[in-house]
Amino acid sequence: MAKTIAITNQKGGVGKTTTCVNLCAALTIKGKRALLVDCDPQGNGSSGMGVSKNQRPNTYDILINGTQAMDCIVHTKYGDVIPTGKELAAASVELIDSKKREFVLKNALLSLYSDYDYILLDCPPSLELLTVNALVAADSVIIPMQCEYYALEGIVDLISSIKMCKKHLNKRLEIEGILLTMYDSRTNLTTQVANELRKFLKGKVYDTVIPRSIRLSEAPSHGIPGVAYDRFNKGSKGYMALADEFLRRSEL
Numbered sequence: 006m007a008k009t010i011a012i013t014n015q016k017g018g019v020g021k022t023t024t025c026v027n028l029c030a031a032l033t034i035k036g037k038r039a040l041l042v043d044c045d046p047q048g049n050g051s052s053g054m055g056v057s058k059n060q061r062p063n064t065y066d067i068l069i070n071g072t073q074a075m076d077c078i079v080h081t082k083y084g085d086v087i088p089t090g091k092e093l094a095a096a097s098v099e100l101i102d103s104k105k106r107e108f109v110l111k112n113a114l115l116s117l118y119s120d121y122d123y124i125l126l127d128c129p130p131s132l133e134l135l136t137v138n139a140l141v142a143a144d145s146v147i148i149p150m151q152c153e154y155y156a157l158e159g160i161v162d163l164i165s166s167i168k169m170c171k172k173h174l175n176k177r178l179e180i181e182g183i184l185l186t187m188y189d190s191r192t193n194l195t196t197q198v199a200n201e202l203r204k205f206l207k208g209k210v211y212d213t214v215i216p217r218s219i220r221l222s223e224a225p226s227h228g229i230p231g232v233a234y235d236r237f238n239k240g241s242k243g244y245m246a247l248a249d250e251f252l253r254r255s256e257l
Contacts, residue, residue: 006118007117007121007124008123008124008255009123009124009144009145010126010146011143011146012028012128012147012148014148014150014163015159016150016156016159019149020151020186020187020215021127021130022045022053023221023225024147026127026230027221027232028247030083030230030232031232032123034233034248039122039125040078040117040124041084042064042125042126043086043088044110044127044136046089046090046092046094046096048093049225050088050127051088052228054081054083054084055229057088058089058091063088063090064077064087064096065089065090067110068096069099073113074113074114074116075116075117082233085121097134107134107137107138107141108141109138110139111141114142123255137174140170140174141174145178146181147183148163148180148184152187152195152198154198157202160202167180181255182254183206185199188215189217211250211251213243213250214243215243215244216243218238218239218240218241220235221238221241
């Protein structure tokens with residue numbers, strides 16, 4: 006049965022989609038059956054896996070038109086994808102009057118649980134109805150974040166939101182891990198923030214960190230995950246190491 010992980014942060018530009026795409030690809034490389042579900046109207050998770058944002062049916066059709074999730078899957082050599090595009094931006098408004106609107110995605114994905122080991126949900130950079138649907142569908146959450154002062158402030162708010170969702174909508178929801186991205190060990194601030202996080206969230210911060218990498222930034226323009234675009238660069242090695250640590254923790 007699949008384990009479903011929401012990859013989220015209310016702050017944009019922290020490597021959320023990069024993490025979702027590369028973790029999906031890294032798990033696939035390691036022989037796991039992985040599916041990326043793009044829940045962000047920007048559709049960068051889709052294009053990062055080499056799937057067009059214009060591909061239909063997609064996540065919008067699942068949420069609004071009742072399309073079967075299995076009919077939306079696109080198979081790639083980096084893992085399977087349920088893509089999305091800009092039409093998903095209207096879904097939050099269109100779902101408002103739906104019965105059990107927070108549970109639409111969860112109910113749609115139930116039919117896929119026996120087909121995958123891991124389902125990764127790429128969330129928008131805000132706590133809107135699309136993100137709430139992802140949190141309700143998820144077993145756990147990975148939070149990518151940069152080692153910056155504002156990120157420390159934001160993580161407190163995000164954890165509060167996750168606890169609220171756990172209390173009212175999804176009692177099994179847990180924090181899978183905090184992932185430090187765009188890591189630069191040469192700066193004192195990076196070290197200070199990392200130390201504060203590990204002190205505040207004992208056992209929840211991954212030992213693996215993802216360093217800044219130009220090659221990871223280049224990969225989406227080619228429609229290829231970084232771990233496949235240049236598997237020997239430091240960013241790709243970071244994500245492969247993350248997949249190993251993730252699997253160790255998940256399979257304990």
